Amino acid sequence: MVALVAPPEQQLALTEPALALARASSDPAARAWEASLLNNIGMVHADAGDWPAALDAFERALAARRRLGAEPDVRVARWMVAWALRHLGRTAEALAEQEALKAELDAIGAADPYVDEELGLLRP
Secondary structure: OHHHOOOHHHHHHHHHHHHHHHHHOOOHHHHOHHHHHHHHHHHHHHHOOOHHHHHHHHHHHHHHHHHHOOHHHHHHHHHHHHHHHHHOOOHHHHHHHHHHHHHHHHHOOOOOHHHHHHHHHHOO
């Protein structure tokens, strides 16, 4: 995870080889790193203001999270996609996803201040 503290211009170059290793591994624990690494790549792009690339990485991270099946992590990945959608001006899609997340959280008696914050930004 050295890439997280590396200078921004080096972060992708450090993360992408790790992603390739995770994907090529036969070890399920190593393969499970794919989702986190894709999320990190999304954040590098988001920090640089490259929202189309960030959305692409977050969508790939969501697909990886769904393959792993841990629902709390899937919800976080869905939030990341919706967050990128808002930054791309695709507010109707972002709002629909955040409202779906809120409904799911309410149904299990949980809360997420990040979902609430996004809803506050998205609702008229």
